[in-house]
Amino acid sequence: MVLTGTVLLNECQKRLILLWSYRFNFMLETFMIGFLFVGISFFVSGGRPEPEQMAPALLGYLTWFFAVFAISDMSHGIREETQTGTLEQMYMSPLPSGLLLAGRSVASIFISSGMVILIGGILMLLLGIRIPVRPAGVPVFALTLAGLYGFAFFLGGATLVFKQVNALSNLLTNMLLFLNGSFLTVERMPGWMEAFARSLPSTQGIDVLRRVVLDDMSLASVWQDGSLVWLTVHTGVFLFAGWGVFLWGERVARKRGLLGQY
């Protein structure tokens, strides 16, 4: 327990230091992300966005931001650390790599939560959007994040082996933005696209999150209508499959000597 705490604090501290060293970029990115939301909202609403209509979009958009962070961490982050040799140093740790990776992921969630609160707060303040804080949203949100990180582990494993997954991770990040139901309702999509959109991580999570947080539905009711069940199964599949792919990538990288090669 103490070890896990130390690893977690260590990773959080490192992430904050690195974030601070890129503070100018970070500020611009925050502005860009806020601006992007406003721009898309105006476009989607035909130039007349209403705060009530924007609340579900913002909830989805902020969830998408976690996906951006997770994917960036696991693909760009790992690739960069492969190049700098710090990934090899991590693998020379006597601690299990799974623990270190989990520590990194939790640190990443903490940091991105801080950013989401900042960006979300500014947008809510400026645009008059109201998203209530409901405890029932916490487990749904946790499940959604777990699924997203499972997806990110999948990309992390692929990065360890193939290195050049930039284009793929960018494509997936953008695909998630437009297909996770943040701006375009999934139900209005053609059948095949809806099926595809629902298979992506975060789509189901955002859907259930809206019902619980914005429509004030109880956990029992979303469980009964099957949406929370589907989210749990979906998350489980992504998490275990993603973790499996990451372990596979790790093994292949060790076999081919790719941990420190680019």
Next chain:
Amino acid sequence: MKAAIKIESLSKTFRSRGGNEVEAVSRLDLTVESGQVFGFLGSNGAGKTTTLKMACGLVMPTTGTVRLNGYDVGRQRGQAMRQIGAVLEGTRNVYWRMNAWQNLLYFGRIKGVSSSKLLKARAERLLRELDLWERRKDPVGEYSRGMQQKVAIAAALIADPPIVLLDEPTLGLDVQASRTVQEWVVQLAKERGKTVVLTTHQLDMAENLCDRVAIMSRGQLLAHRPTGELLDLFRREFYKLRLRGAVAAEKAGAFPGFTASQENGHTVLSGEVGDDLSVFELVERARLADMDLISVTPAEPNLEEIFVELIERAEEAVGQDGSLERGAGHRSDGVKSRG
């Protein structure tokens, strides 16, 4: 003496995208004793770094085992990793956006140092010893190359491992920084009893620092001996004949395989004396050629000459048989001989 590193039947075969197999390390057996400075020498692609990375658990061997202070890297990974700290070549090894202090604390924690007090004390001691204390709060990216390398070495030592692996530790450093690193390597082994394994292309450095050297070529060990013994071994085989004045080319031809040079108005013929040519025959040949012989002395070979000689032998053997293994037989003295 206790074995700090024990490598048994270690092989690594990489498969290229075209499906070709490249044997980077071939059935390597090696023991490095505790407290030694051990030099791994070889040309690019000889298999040194792959061997080192297998010892660090970063590359999975095709066959064989590596034990660090008795712990199997493959099966007792956690304990084995507590035995080593490594600085690998060609990469930064530490975060350049973080300062030296932050790097040492970060790597100390992921290397399992749980006591914050102990970690900070070690970090301070290392930074002071390496003259980095005053600049500990500057990002590593702003340091000189030598200082960056010092931080990487300090990060490798932060958990106080008994074995330190340094892959080309002085590559790209200026003379002063290189000297500091070398002095530190000696100090680590002699004063703190650490086992230091280093790979290098700087043979003069290996000659000065290493208690023992291993020379690798094409994944195989060509020689593995204490540095002094290796030099002695070759010292016996090489001789220098000092002759008064200039010697005509046709007369020098009486000594095939010898190289001629001029030193202070004298001609110096240097070459190998082996089974087919004794020192007495050399003297006799000089007398018959009517040469004015001043002296015959064993040449003082340096590690570079030995290295070149061994590599040439290995290349020759491959050229003749297509296989280094078949071509270079193992001499009883730990040096692979001509086939």
